[in-house]
Amino acid sequence: MMADVTRRLHLRHLRGTPTSWVRWQVGGRVRREGTGLSFWYRPLRAVLSEVPVDDRELPLLFHARTGDFADITVQATVTYRVADPALAAARLDFSVDPRTGRARSRPLDQVATLLAELAQQPALDLLARVPLAEALTTIAPVREAVSAALADEPRLADVGVAVVSARVVAIRPEPELERALQTPTREAVQVDADRATYARRAQAVEQERSIAENELQNKIELARREQQLVEQHGANSRRRVELDAAAELAAAQGKAEREKVANAAAAERARVLAGAEAEKERTLAAARADGMRAVGHAEAEAEAAKLAAYAELPPEVLRALTVRDLAGQLPQIGQLTVTPDLVSDLLARLTPAR
Numbered sequence: 001m002m003a004d005v006t007r008r009l010h011l012r013h014l015r016g017t018p019t020s021w022v023r024w025q026v027g028g029r030v031r032r033e034g035t036g037l038s039f040w041y042r043p044l045r046a047v048l049s050e051v052p053v054d055d056r057e058l059p060l061l062f063h064a065r066t067g068d069f070a071d072i073t074v075q076a077t078v079t080y081r082v083a084d085p086a087l088a089a090a091r092l093d094f095s096v097d098p099r100t101g102r103a104r105s106r107p108l109d110q111v112a113t114l115l116a117e118l119a120q121q122p123a124l125d126l127l128a129r130v131p132l133a134e135a136l137t138t139i140a141p142v143r144e145a146v147s148a149a150l151a152d153e154p155r156l157a158d159v160g161v162a163v164v165s166a167r168v169v170a171i172r173p174e175p176e177l178e179r180a181l182q183t184p185t186r187e188a189v190q191v192d193a194d195r196a197t198y199a200r201r202a203q204a205v206e207q208e209r210s211i212a213e214n215e216l217q218n219k220i221e222l223a224r225r226e227q228q229l230v231e232q233h234g235a236n237s238r239r240r241v242e243l244d245a246a247a248e249l250a251a252a253q254g255k256a257e258r259e260k261v262a263n264a265a266a267a268e269r270a271r272v273l274a275g276a277e278a279e280k281e282r283t284l285a286a287a288r289a290d291g292m293r294a295v296g297h298a299e300a301e302a303e304a305a306k307l308a309a310y311a312e313l314p315p316e317v318l319r320a321l322t323v324r325d326l327a328g329q330l331p332q333i334g335q336l337t338v339t340p341d342l343v344s345d346l347l348a349r350l351t352p353a354r
Contacts (some may be wrong), residue, residue, distance in 0.1 A: 003050050005101035005222055012043050012098060019054035021085035033086070043098040050103070051085035051094045052343055055164055058112050062120050070132040070177060075169040076146065078115050084160030091159045115150070119166060122149040127171075136171055137183075143168040 004015045016022045016037045025034040025047040032039055039105060060076040082088045092107035122145040127135050143166060150156065150163040172178060228348070 003048065003096050005099070005173045008040075010042070011040050012046075014038065014048065014101065015041050016050075018054060019157065021051040021053050021082075021089075022049075022087055023049040023086070026048075046098045048098050048101075049089040049094045050096050051082055051089050052108070053082050053085055053342055055079055055081045055110070060113055060116055062116070062123075064120075064124050064127040066127055068131045068133045070135075070172055070173055072127065072132070072173050073137060073278045074120075074127070074142070074171050076119060076123070076143075077167045077169060078119055078146075079164040079166075080111070080115060080156075080161055081110075082160055082166060083162035087158075087160035102252065107143075111159065114155065114159075115161075115163070118150055118153050118156070119146045119349035122146055123168075132173060133181075139168045139171055142171065170208075175265055349353065 003020070004017075006013045006015075012026075014022065014037070016035065018036045021035050022037050023039060024031045024037075024039065026045050027043075031041075041048075056079070058078045058080065060074075060078060062074055064072050064074055066072060088107075090093065092110060094107050095104050096102060097104060123142050126142055126145050128139070128282040130138060146168065147163070147166040150166055156163065173181065244287070
């Protein structure tokens with residue numbers, strides 16, 4: 001705590017705050033007092049007191065003993081303020097150095113010590129009458145007892161201090177004892193955790209069984225559908241073969257019909273051609289026969305005319321013509337030797353018998 005004091009030559013100027021109560025005395029008489037003051041003064045004659053009037057938090061941590069002789073620690077917080085600063089300045093030393101503005105003592109420490117002692121006493125009395133298990137759960141009764149004791153305490157009113165509130169944050173045993181007390185709860189929680197784990201595992205096993213059954217059912221269904229697919233594929237193949245056979249049969253029948261028609265047409269064409277060829281042959285044969293008859297008649301007539309002409313010729317001429325014709329039919333003779341015997345014999349053949 002320190003007032004805001006500035007220097008101007010031999011004078012000092014104090015500037016207070018809204019949360020600080022200041023009293024200025026000169027010669028035992030009060031010149032000014034209140035919050036938020038600002039004034040000039042002479043440091044040699046001035047007596048200054050500064051009292052904070054804002055709410056202050058006082059944390060408390062003290063040990064207690066339960067009815068079953070267990071040591072516990074109580075953590076609490078007391079909120080207070082100086083309700084009567086004039087009374088507090090008269091009972092406690094809140095004076096400040098007029099030259100520097102520094103506090104000459106620590107009166108708030110006295111207030112904190114007084115509050116700690118007054119708050120501990122009802123808590124210790126209450127906790128000493130209950131066992132440990134109950135003491136750890138009596139935070140509200142302890143808080144109410146502390147608040148009631150501080151509100152009715154005359155020594156606080158004598159110094160102008162008022163308690164705003166009292167809170168008990170925690171009541172805890174020693175670490176070893178706390179662990180021992182937590183063991184049943186921890187074991188129970190562990191049992192519940194194990195039970196939950198077993199239940200989760202059982203549920204997981206059941207889910208795995210359900211999944212396995214579903215997979216098996218899916219496999220069975222897939223196998224059944226695959227069998228149906230194979231059967232349908234076989235039926236489709238048989239149907240395709242039947243259709244192909246029917247198509248081939250129809251094609252063969254059509255081809256046979258076409259070949260039959262073509263063969264009939266070819267036979268008819270061959271018959272017609274044969275008839276035409278036979279007619280042609282007959283015509284040609286007839287024409288050839290007619291020609292040959294005509295040629296034969298002509299040759300007969302010519303031969304008859306020739307014979308008639310030969311008949312009128314003398315025998316010598318006939319013999320000469322015969323020799324000529326015979327000579328025309330003989331092979332080529334390069335050299336001919338005529339003997340008297342040959343001529344005699346030839347003449348004998350050519351001369352008709354008498």
